[in-house]
Amino acid sequence: xxxxVPSFLRSGVLPCLCLAVLAxxxxxxxxxxxxxxxxxxxRLPMPKAMDITGPGQLRLPFRLMPPQTQGRxxxxxxxxxTSRYALRVANATMFFNDSACLLEAPPQMLWDKGGLQFVxxxxxxxALFGNATASGVPLxxxxxMTLLDHxxxxxxxxxxxxxxxxxxxxxxxxxxxxxxWQPAAAPTTRLRLLAAMWDSxxxxxxxxxxxxxTLLASLGLHLRTSRPAVxxxxxxxxxxxxYAVVSPPFQAPDEPDHFLSWTRLAGNPALEAxxxxxxxxGHFERLxxxxxxxxGPWHIGAPNPVPWEVEDEDGIELVGDSMMETRSALTLAxxxxxxxxxxxxxxxxxxxxxxxxxxxxxxxxxxGGAALLFRLTGRRVWPWFLFLVPTxxxxxxxxxxxAQFTAASVVLxxxxxxxxxxxxxGGWFLLGGxxxxxxxxxxxxxxxxxxxxxxxxxxxxxxxxxxWSTPDGPRRFWAGLAxxxxxxxxxxxxxxxxxxxxxxxxxxxLDGPAPWWTPVLLAWLGCxxxxxxxxxxxxxxxxSAPSWLARLARLGRLGAAGVAISGAIACxxxxxxxxxxxxxxxxxxxxxxxxxxxxxxxPTLLSFREPDTLLSRTFWGGFGWHDALLPVRLVQxxxxxAGLGLxxxxxxxxxxxxxxxxxxxxxxxxxxxGLIVATGLAAAAAGHERALPNVHGRYLLAGYCVxxxxxxxxxxxxxxxxxVLRAVAPAAGPGRRLLEGWxxxxxxxxxxxxxxxxxxxxxxxxxxxxxxxxxxxxxxxLLGWWWLRGAECQLSLGNLLAGGVLLxxxxxxxxxxxxxxxxxxxxxxxxxxxxxxLGLVWLAAQLRAVQWEPAADPAPSWxxxxxxxxxxxxxxxxxxxxxxxxxx
Numbered sequence: 001x002x003x004x005v006p007s008f009l010r011s012g013v014l015p016c017l018c019l020a021v022l023a024x025x026x027x028x029x030x031x032x033x034x035x036x037x038x039x040x041x042x043r044l045p046m047p048k049a050m051d052i053t054g055p056g057q058l059r060l061p062f063r064l065m066p067p068q069t070q071g072r073x074x075x076x077x078x079x080x081x082t083s084r085y086a087l088r089v090a091n092a093t094m095f096f097n098d099s100a101c102l103l104e105a106p107p108q109m110l111w112d113k114g115g116l117q118f119v120x121x122x123x124x125x126x127a128l129f130g131n132a133t134a135s136g137v138p139l140x141x142x143x144x145m146t147l148l149d150h151x152x153x154x155x156x157x158x159x160x161x162x163x164x165x166x167x168x169x170x171x172x173x174x175x176x177x178x179x180x181w182q183p184a185a186a187p188t189t190r191l192r193l194l195a196a197m198w199d200s201x202x203x204x205x206x207x208x209x210x211x212x213x214t215l216l217a218s219l220g221l222h223l224r225t226s227r228p229a230v231x232x233x234x235x236x237x238x239x240x241x242x243y244a245v246v247s248p249p250f251q252a253p254d255e256p257d258h259f260l261s262w263t264r265l266a267g268n269p270a271l272e273a274x275x276x277x278x279x280x281x282g283h284f285e286r287l288x289x290x291x292x293x294x295x296g297p298w299h300i301g302a303p304n305p306v307p308w309e310v311e312d313e314d315g316i317e318l319v320g321d322s323m324m325e326t327r328s329a330l331t332l333a334x335x336x337x338x339x340x341x342x343x344x345x346x347x348x349x350x351x352x353x354x355x356x357x358x359x360x361x362x363x364x365x366x367x368g369g370a371a372l373l374f375r376l377t378g379r380r381v382w383p384w385f386l387f388l389v390p391t392x393x394x395x396x397x398x399x400x401x402x403a404q405f406t407a408a409s410v411v412l413x414x415x416x417x418x419x420x421x422x423x424x425x426g427g428w429f430l431l432g433g434x435x436x437x438x439x440x441x442x443x444x445x446x447x448x449x450x451x452x453x454x455x456x457x458x459x460x461x462x463x464x465x466x467x468w469s470t471p472d473g474p475r476r477f478w479a480g481l482a483x484x485x486x487x488x489x490x491x492x493x494x495x496x497x498x499x500x501x502x503x504x505x506x507x508x509x510l511d512g513p514a515p516w517w518t519p520v521l522l523a524w525l526g527c528x529x530x531x532x533x534x535x536x537x538x539x540x541x542x543x544s545a546p547s548w549l550a551r552l553a554r555l556g557r558l559g560a561a562g563v564a565i566s567g568a569i570a571c572x573x574x575x576x577x578x579x580x581x582x583x584x585x586x587x588x589x590x591x592x593x594x595x596x597x598x599x600x601x602x603p604t605l606l607s608f609r610e611p612d613t614l615l616s617r618t619f620w621g622g623f624g625w626h627d628a629l630l631p632v633r634l635v636q637x638x639x640x641x642a643g644l645g646l647x648x649x650x651x652x653x654x655x656x657x658x659x660x661x662x663x664x665x666x667x668x669x670x671x672x673x674g675l676i677v678a679t680g681l682a683a684a685a686a687g688h689e690r691a692l693p694n695v696h697g698r699y700l701l702a703g704y705c706v707x708x709x710x711x712x713x714x715x716x717x718x719x720x721x722x723x724v725l726r727a728v729a730p731a732a733g734p735g736r737r738l739l740e741g742w743x744x745x746x747x748x749x750x751x752x753x754x755x756x757x758x759x760x761x762x763x764x765x766x767x768x769x770x771x772x773x774x775x776x777x778x779x780x781x782l783l784g785w786w787w788l789r790g791a792e793c794q795l796s797l798g799n800l801l802a803g804g805v806l807l808x809x810x811x812x813x814x815x816x817x818x819x820x821x822x823x824x825x826x827x828x829x830x831x832x833x834x835x836x837x838l839g840l841v842w843l844a845a846q847l848r849a850v851q852w853e854p855a856a857d858p859a860p861s862w863x864x865x866x867x868x869x870x871x872x873x874x875x876x877x878x879x880x881x882x883x884x885x886x887x888x
Contacts, residue, residue, distance in 0.1 A: 012218030018876040026191040058145040071181035073129035079156040088148040096141040101125040197282040213238040233367025239393035240359025252398035257322040266343040274347035279307035294888040328401035329494035330444040358403035362396035365407035369414030385708040387871035405445040409702040412438040413709035428476040436484020451678035458671025478531035485523035556663030564650030571643035608640030619697025649714030676703030
């Protein structure tokens with residue numbers, strides 16, 4: 001055992017570094033600033049943007065009401081939205097009438113939906129701020145900004161419901177933003193604050209749990225070569241534990257509602273009163289839905305007067321018993337197991353205990369799914385999606401039926417990976433049972449899990465060509481699927497299933513609910529019918545089956561090429577996005593554009609461009625009550641990486657001439673996308689009955705998991721499979737010249753755009769923006785033609801088409817430099833999609849000679865190392881983000 005010690009120590013370096021970062025953030029004493037909203041108590045979901053006179057010189061009169069404070073003003077933050085993604089601000093100043101006080105913001109980039117921090121420029125501001133006698137006296141002034149770019153900025157405001165906004169502009173409008181001032185110096189640590197939110201006098205146990213998570217992650221990394229499935233389970237458990245302790249109590253979607261359901265089912269009425277006390281201690285109501293508020297040292301021992309708001313002004317219930325028995329039979333059974341252990345504990349310990357138990361379920365699901373995946377496919381692919389989605393462990397640990405739903409989604413996603421990358425002909429019974437059981441567990445976790453039938457059928461269709469070469473493949477697969485689907489029998493007597501049967505009976509036109517055996521009977525009959533059709537088709541095909549399968553493989557390769565092109569377009573896609581400080585309810589279900597908006601914004605899950613707030617950003621980075629959203633740039637990087645993974649997967653499948661990978665990729669993509677759409681429609685229909693058809697990323701979790709499992713596998717399949725890329729240039733001279741010209745002019749255009757954008761504004765700022773873009777787009781094919789002049793090239797239709805495609809690619813490159821959809825608004829969006837698609841087709845034709853060849857050396861280890869480091873950095877950053885969000 002001595003020889004393993006160095007290996008274990010090496011495995012623990014990265015987790016210990018992450019722990020050290022969190023320990024520094026938690027344990028280093030610091031002086032906290034007091035923060036207060038400019039519009040206290042704002043709960044309006046959709047702020048507005050008030051235009052400022054511009055462009056260039058911007059002015060806006062305002063009326064400021066300083067808060068009652070004895071502290072020294074540190075900064076005043078205002079929120080802005082811009083006509084472009086970013087504008088260079090030369091200066092921004094807040095002047096006050098009859099005063100020498102100035103609040104200034106230094107020259108900087110003002111990002112769309114970003115903010116500016118104004119700090120006092122002179123000591124004379126102490127006469128206006130920080131003086132108790134002066135505080136509360138209205139101050140009149142003017143906001144002035146100078147922009148170096150052609151564009152305009154708008155101050156984000158809202159209609160002040162109470163007339164108490166600190167910064168008022170125009171008629172009845174109050175600005176969104178924050179005061180920050182320095183009170184009397186009283187250094188403390190975030191650890192003490194977090195412990196206080198957990199109703200604890202010390203935070204040693206928090207560091208202990210984080211240390212235990214670090215130990216589990218280190219052990220998992222140590223076993224990555226001998227027991228990779230155990231590695232997945234231990235790392236998933238470690239992530240769940242970390243998020244469980246760092247996220248304050250009840251700061252997760254609908255967690256108070258579900259905990260009230262737990263208190264009733266546990267038979268301990270005293271827990272409800274203790275939960276209200278815990279909510280008051282942690283200032284739950286003040287922090288929820290409010291990204292400007294934090295928990296500071298002055299809140300320790302000063303509980304919030306209200307635990308939570310039960311109803312709003314319209315009488316709509318905000319916090320109440322979620323009736324978990326109607327939501328999830330699986331969660332109800334899981335809670336019944338936990339009841340003897342946790343029912344008599346305090347509210348804080350009960351919340352933490354349930355969260356840790358949910359994290360254990362997440363770890364077991366990751367271990368089980370990975371174990372089955374590695375058994376059926378070897379170690380060809382890893383379920384990297386488990387560790388590259390920041391919110392996945394957050395969804396998996398908080399008190400909700402979506403904790404079990406996440407675990408079931410992980411198992412289903414691993415089953416999809418097994419179908420996608422499995423080459424062996426055996427194990428069909430195990431694979432079918434795995435798919436059926438995962439779908440059944442998903443249904444018992446949440447009623448919207450019925451949409452998993454779309455994915456299961458697609459995966460059954462994906463395995464069709466390989467099953468035909470196995471004598472008993474169809475019988476074994478469909479028998480296993482039927483047996484796995486029989487898991488629905490475990491919940492036939494539950495209230496959740498009774499509710500589903502009532503809905504099914506109503507849809508079927510019955511007078512009452514459908515019989516209890518209906519779901520299982522339909523599953524069994526469906527499996528029997530599909531098995532019979534497959535056997536009949538194989539008998540009819542007879543000797544022509546091999547040729548038919550070959551044609552199917554060719555069709556799959558063409559479809560895989562389309563998948564690669566679609567993925568590349570999705571990487572540049574930007575759906576319609578309306579400015580929202582918080583996620584808000586979409587239009588009513590009967591709104592004609594409601595469903596179109598959902599379908600239009602779904603591709604932003606795989607795009608480098610601006611993500612949709614509800615459908616994409618709340619999934620990738622939506623913590624808390626979707627009031628703690630990770631930075632847009634990080635979400636864009638993660639979503640774009642997933643989109644590139646889809647491109648690599650489609651390209652790899654299109655190059656696979658000997659197998660049916662292309663066919664499986666097409667079926668997998670159709671099934672995962674169908675699961676997403678079906679779940680969205682089901683969630684919207686269920687919400688429409690309550691007049692709240694809100695559809696966001698958390699509801700589409702299962703579909704997103706099965707989709708991202710394949711897209712991230714596309715990276716590991718191509719980058720870490722022990723193969724090297726050998727580029728063989730096209731034989732024709734003009735083609736080679738055209739390819740080189742495309743690459744060189746594209747890279748040159750990006751460099752020129754960057755130089756113009758950030759380095760020489762005084763030279764290029766005077767050019768009209770649209771004229772500049774069109775000039776660069778027109779110059780792009782001219783550069784390519786100049787590069788072609790040295791080659792013997794005839795004027796042909798192909799060359800003309802290539803020049804036109806280069807023109808479209810130039811427009812797309814200019815777009816990348818300045819951003820969609822705010823520049824070329826005069827052109828229809830389909831214009832860019834068409835040109836980009838043609839460009840990708842042309843590029844694929846030019847790269848037809850690029851081949852993958854087996855490498856002489858073993859598979860490289862750097863992709864796994866890079867992914868491991870990226871996952872640790874990603875989750876450490878997310879945990880640090882949560883600490884800053886709630887504790888300042």
